[in-house]
Amino acid sequence: MERMQSCGVEPDEVTCVNMVAACLRSGDVETGLRIFNGMSVPSLASWNAMLSGYSQNGYHREAVMLFSEMQFRKARPDRTTFAIILSSCASMGLLEGGKQIHAALWKAELSMDLYVTSGLIAVYSKCSKIEVAKAIFNMAPKYDIVCWNSVLAESVAGARRFFNMMVCQDLVTWKEMIHGYAQNGRGEEAVDLFRDMIKASIEPDHIAFVAVLTACSHSGLLIDTGLKVFKSMQQEYDVEPLSDHYTCIVDTNEVKEIIEKMPYKDDPIVWEVLLSSCRVHGNVNLARRAADELFRLDSLPHIPSS
Structure with missing residues (x-):
């Protein structure tokens, strides 16, 4: 913006809003506030950009104070401001x-x-x-x-x-409730709710399976319950396992056999995710396998795009 001014071009409202948002996204709250304070009559977009930056950077008290100033200056908030x-x-x-x-x-x-x-x-x-x-x-x-x-x-x-x-109760609410149990380490409740969802004739999708497998992983239920759920994906519900589902079962004894049947062997992202998960679970053997696969894929000749 300083370069614009040095060239004789004065920034307009859109420029200022974008500058404030960019500064706050990068964590430079001080510069963003300086630009904001330099506006004689900030627009609603400017107020919202500043409030959002404060909130996202954890400056919640400052956000509340700025909102009070906004009211004092008769600036009318919209639904974004309130949120x-x-x-x-x-x-x-x-x-x-x-x-x-x-x-x-x-x-x-x-x-x-x-x-x-x-x-x-x-x-x-x-x-x-x-x-x-x-x-x-x-x-x-x-x-x-x-x-x-x-x-x-x-x-x-x-x-x-x-x-x-x-x-x-639609599929979204069932999934979110199962996910809530998973995030709080309550695997048995998550699995019970998953079963209730099936009884209620709600077909699980790949996100529902991620939620319940995550719950099993966090609660030590993978070896029996988790693997049964994983195997039911294709057999009973015709849901193709994705990389997220494979990473949920990294710390089971049967993971090597499952990985051998995985259809994504030439997808480096799958192996990168598995390698990362292995670090968390301490699965040294699978980590070595994932690293070897990544080296193999990296050495393959790249076909130039036409």
């Missing part, structure tokens, strides 16, 4: 701030907007106001994956209560 500031309030567990923003949402007629509903749920859940979060969740006109993730992100037991209350 960003609610995220910062949730990160700090700032209940009073969340309540104030909730009130502002009613005034702006955005309280039922799905984009901000998930943010409200996250704030109230983070502050242990589960009943309020549940009421907001129940009032949503529909549930999207962001809204469901906001519920899941706070304590798994509460998420399960939400899940059980849902009138219509």
